[in-house]
Amino acid sequence: MIERRGHAGSATRRRANSVIFLGPAIVLTVLFFVVPVIIDIAVSFTDLSRSLRITEFTTEQYEKVFRTDRRLSQVIGLTFIYVFGTLAIFNVTFGLILAITTTAIRNVSGSFFRGVWLLPRMSPSVLYILLWLWAVSPTEAGLVNQVLMQVFGLDAPLDLLTSAPIALIIISNGFIGASMGMIIFTAAIRGIPEHLFHAAAVDGAGTFATIRFITLPALRWPISFVTIYQTLSLLVSFEYILLLTKGGPFYDTTVYALYVYRRAFESGQYGYGAALALFLIVIGVVVALIGWRFFDMERLLQRPRIEVQ
């Protein structure tokens, strides 16, 4: 009798627990993911525009996506270059180099250099981009031009915003993106048992062999995680590009997410923007699922197996 009551009690308790612990997350997911997606889908089947009046339900927006919008292929190509360029050069590679070098040198100076690379992430986006605008200003006062003209003897100032806009958006985003990889990789490197490095040294491994055989294998999961996480965030965010180049010149630096924004809010084609956004949502979910499957993200999120040393 007593035992049975205990069971009933614990079942209620379990239900209560799941409501208490999962409730807030579920509410947030519904409010900020499910509901907006439904609204987005609904809007994408209308001709909603600046007038904010729906005159008909239509699949016209999707026809536009697949048939008539000729700018879209250029936007998608640029998005590829932007996402993979930023990821490969900065968020993973440069983050790795920063983590490996700053953990190899003395603790104090290592922390200092990591701190320096964290600064851009901590400063407000507008301020950060203002600095960039000053650095690449096409006049003689711009930092880059000052260096080029006074140190390297260049004759006339360069207009990088016009001549190399894609490189600029990759570099400006990369300088910020590298810090996340750096932090995660640093933590992972710190987690490698010190005796492994000692063993490798005694076994004859030099610096590069140690990185290749000890450090990098231990970073497999963190690298997967950073790759997926940053792919998603690069795909959907465009604030730095909007502030730095406004997507220009013309559409030269308009990545997909910014294209959605420009279509919806600059041209006032809300219905078309919604249809475009839906693809972004689908890609986001697919990439997240791929990550879950192929990169062992599931194991990353499992409870840690403590190494007995």
Add this chain to the structure above:
Amino acid sequence: MAKIEFRHVVKRFGAVDVIPDMNLVIDDGEFVALLGPSGCGKSTSLFMLAGIYLPSGGELLFDGRVVNEVEARDRNVGIVFQSYALYPHMSVRDNILFPLRFKKTPRDEALARVKAVAELVRVEELLDRRPGELSGGQQQRVALARALVKEPELLLLDEPLSNLDASLRLSMRTEIKSLHAQLGVTTLLVTHDQIEATTMADRIICMRAGRIEQVGTPDDLYLRPSSLFVAGFIGSPPINLIAGDAEGGMVAVNGARFPVEGASGRLTVGLRPEHLRFADTGFPGRIAQIEPMGREILYVVETGMGAVRVLEQGSSAGHSTGEEVKVSFLPENSLVFETERQKLIAGAHVRAPD
């Protein structure tokens, strides 16, 4: 094979002198144990030999050559870490092969050597597994194989048996010893377990707080411990240490009085439990506790000078708790130390009262 020498070696971490001044010679082909309590600087000494730590002062010599600044990879030393430190993402084969990668050994020869050393430590069945799939004992063998594959001049073992269960420890003890006999490589074993040290090593270096307390054969340390620390550290169950005052050839301890030869002043008498026996004459006392230990029985006897441990051969107790007994010993088995300096007084003995 190499002869190893420490000359006034110092190791400092920050402001702390972990090893203040170490002097030691290990001969070519010797099996030496570095014995001492946890935190006394054993691993630190070992890591200096391996080239993982650099000495802060003094000289470290291999075969008469100063190696202070020689990098770990140029020393040809094999080491087994306490945690084994196997590379977790490599197969056992690749783990054992790893040291040969950097020696530019031809692939075929390298694989042949991996196979040979794997057979030597009996892990040839496990070559395709990952370290995570092995038991502690198997991991330990793989670590040994990895240390031996490059045919090191010096083999360093850092508490290699401390993570094994009791029966495995016993068999690994024998195996490591026979490996040494077979290969003849100079071997330094670090351990805090005196039984490990006395059963495996030709010579024992007993350390305390970064200093060498005594160097000698297991017999030297057991029969002639140079200090109270060594006497207390070697031997199981531990030696009985009884502090008292000697005057006119008699020691007085808590009212008990017995003869002493060759010493006076404040003394500490050391009597090993296995040297004590029950007799018709001796210290009167009463058995307070009996602990059967298999083939021996440990009695705790309350005497006039305090509780003493008496170890008697045999598997069944010949006495019972509460029994009145007399405890005696042969004078030559007794040890006498100066209480102040904690040093052995050579040639001094005590005698049980008649």
